[in-house]
Structure formats: structure tokens, C-alpha cells
Amino acid sequence: MIRRWSFVLSVATLLAYLLIPLLINQIFYTHLAILIGIHAILAVSVYLMLKIGQLSLAQAGFMGIGAYASALLTRDVGIPFEAALLLAGVIPALIAGAVGPLLMRTKGVHFVLLTFAFGEVIVLTFVEWTSLFGGNNGISAIPPASILGLQLIAPSSFLILTVIMLSIILLCCHVAFAGDLGVVVEGLERNEPLQSSLGVNALAYRCLIFSGSAFIAGLSGSLYAHYLSFISPEAFGFWTTVNALILNVIGGAQFLMGPFLGALLLAPLPEIFREWVHYQRVLYGVALLLLMRGLPQGFLGLILPRLRWGNNR
């Protein structure tokens, strides 16, 4: 019963998130809603890693790989957006799968530092390989997204695509974690040695989750690139991952809907307080300190102390 209610609440929130900006019909709100969606998708990728008890600081790097892959494939190679979107997920997932067996052997602070370094290597590659990635100037004139020949130039149509993508990702995570994968992942987080002694290859599953999280981060990158039609390396640095982590902390890192709720609450702030840009970081820091002190489980932990919204356990 609880699960059904949490599912209905999740769907209702997503619908409201889609419909309210469409009904208001002002570009500013639609723009905010799209940014919320893109940030939420990246935050879900961070959530997946937190689910196995590991903090990856390479997620914005994977987002960047997805963004550049999608931009270059549509602009220079001319492949359709649908295929580029898929490849924007597949390419970072393959890269994560390749480095995963090395990175995932480490835990705790070592893993955080290694993924930080890996994320920086990705960004530096965008900066230094100017012939392909355009260096600090980035890439512009990225073609707009189009689905089945229909160009999504109007922000409202791009918002619909963003919400559909976010919903599919959340639903896939929900279904995956409600099944056997959820059993394995919970065991990995709680007691990995015991889980291994029961025959579970912990490293292989950790790599799977790492790849899955890179796939999702890559999708957010593709949406970002085709929405703004311009990308540069600085958008995919350390702070972007930290912001995605903050969305998890604020929304409730134990809940699948946590990252989305965090994005709903926080992603609009920089846009709303554009004029106070100099104080943003300070305000952010103070707000975070207060929130973490008062709400260790995030907003969802406050609103639904017993009802684990969007959680599949």
C-alpha cells in the first residue's frame, strides 16, 4: 500500500512539474523546469553511486562526455538526434566500464580522490584537445533536438522531452531496484564481505552500477548540449558534480525521488538570484550547513519519515 501511494505521489509530482510551466507558458519558467530536469538526471546518476555507498566525483565528467559526443555526432557527423542521445549514454558507460575494474577496487576517500582526478582528466581533455573539442571556447551551433523528424525548438517541446527522459530513467531505476538487482545492491551497501561469501561478485556489480550511472550522466549531457546549443568544458567540472551531490543531500539521498526533489528546490536558485551571484556560494554553504544539521535525511526524510517515497525496499 505504501509503495502504491509513493508511486502515485511520484507520478503526480512529475506531472505537476511538467504541467505547471506549460500552463504558465512563460519562457523563464519553462527554462527553469528544463534546467531542473537536466540537473535531476545528473543527480540520479550520483544517487546510483551513493546507493552502493560510494561517492563518485567523475559524474559531471561523464555528463561532459555525453554532451560532447552528442554535439559532435549530430553537428559534424550528421547522425540523427535519437541515435546521438543513445550514444551519449553508451560512450560514457563504456568508458566507465573500462576504468571501472581499476577504480572500483578502491573504497572511501581513495575512490573519491580517484574519481575526482578522473573527472579532471576528462575536463582537461576537452580543454587541451582543441582540434576536436574546441578547447576553452567549447562547441557552438549544436543542432536542436529532434524526435522522428520533429525539431524541438520551442522550450515547451524540449521540456516535454526532458520530463519523458527523467520519468523513464526514474522508472527504470525503480523497476531495477525493486527486483534482484536491488537485493544485491542493498547487500553490497550493508555488508559486502558477507555478500561476497554468498557468491556475489561484488566488483562486477559495482562496475555495472558505475557504468549505469555514467550512462545516465551522459544522457543529461546530451540534453544539456542540445538545449543550450553551446557547451564548454567548465560546465562539466568538479562543482557540477558537487551540486548534483547537494541535490541528493537536500532532497534525501536515501530515496530515488530525492535527487529530483532536491533539483526542484535548488536548481532554480541560481537563476532566480542571478543578481546576487557573488553571494551565491556563501548562501549555498550556509543553507547546506543548516539543512544537513536539521535534516540529515533531506526533505523527503522530513516529509515522509515512515513512508519511503520512491524507495523500493
Next chain:
Amino acid sequence: MSNTVPRLSVRDLRRAFGGIIAVNNVSFDLAADHITGLIGPNGAGKTTVFNLLAGSLAPNSGTIAFEGKPINGLNASTIARRGIARCFQSAAVFRNITVRDHIVRAGYLKAIGRPLDLLKRRSLAGYKKAARDRAEELLDFLELRHAADRDAATLAYGHQKILGVGMALATQPRLLLADEPAAGLNPVETTEMTELLRRIRYDRGIDVLLVEHDLRLVMKLCDRIIALNAGTIIADGPPNIVRNDEAFITAYLGADHAP
């Protein structure tokens, strides 16, 4: 399996941590149908040997063969799938899950040991059904039927340890590695655990290798005792022989007590 092939064969096993040699050229065979105790004072290398056998650590050199096939260097999950189970101190792993479901999950986790196994949905259903049937039988064997529907986290410590043994048994091992099964138990619970380990060996035909500090339990329960000190074997044999072994007494009680 031929009777001449030992269940477990360890040859010249060595493992160092920096400059400290925790296990130094340890060799022994475990014949089938035995309860063997691995004992020694603190720092003797018992847990390291256990970790090497279970795949939690890789040896620096030496070989480990299970039923004639080498397993050294394999990871813990592969060794578990080969038929060596290890029971842990506390087994209540999953949140809001009953004792029964813990045993069921332990019984089918090796069927989804690798990510690709998740795709084999049809054979997985059969595996889960078998795991459920096995769990019912194990609940009786472990005498945990009365607690079957309780949240595992609410069990008393003694029952948690029995659940740990039960989860290891759910993987259908041929060799059970029991890491301090009586640690923290009261005398009644210790007797229950001793009896359970004996039944595992005699009723189910599963060999047991245990590390234990409670020497009375070890002497009473084991067919054979391997005593370690400073990473090497100092005594090996039936309890009544090891009990009177000079090196063993010296290691435990000091040179003044040696005969």
C-alpha cells in the same frame, strides 16, 4: 570424489603485511568428514589463514586446492560458488526482512552472482523456488522456526549467529568456515552452537573448519586441531595429543607450564 583427494589441501601458504609475516609456509590437508579447529593465541595468523582460504585475501605464495582444484587467487564469490561457505558474526544484512527471507536470499544469491545472471529469468525462478524450499527445511534444522517471520535485526545475538550459519548453509557448501562461532555467546547459547556444528558435520555431511578462542569448545567438538603461533603450525593432531603438546602449552601458557 575419490577418497584419496583431500577436501582442502594447503601447501606452503605465505602472506605478509609489510614487514610482518602473518602466515609463514603453512601446509595442511583436510580430509573429508572432519571438524577441524584452527587455534592459536592472538596474532597467530588464524584469521589471515581464514581470509586466504575464503578468498578475502590473496596469498603471496603457496597453493590452496579445494577437492583437488586450485582456488588460490580466486575471489571470494567464486570460492563460495565452488562450495566453501563462510559464516559471519552478524548476518542481519537486509533491512526489514524476516529471518526466513534472509535464508531464502542467501540460497539464491549465487544464482545472480554475476550481472549477466540477472538476464536468465526462467532458470532464476526455479532457483528461487528451490531456495525457498531449502529455507523451510533449514528453519527446522537451525531450530529457528519460531522466529521465521521476525525481522532478523530484532533477533537476540545468539540467534543472529545461528542465522549466520544458516545463511552459509543455504549456499549448499561442502566445507563451512566458521569464524569464532561462539564469540560473545552465553554458556547456553555456546552449547546450542556446539550442537549445531556437530549436526552440520554428522547429519548433513558438511566439513567444518573453525577458528575459535574457546578452547573447551574446540577440544570437545573437533576431530582434529591445528595450532598456529606466529604464522606457523606448532601442533597438529587429535585434541588429546595437541592438548599435551609442549609447543602448544608454551605458546598458550608460557614456558613455565610446559611439561
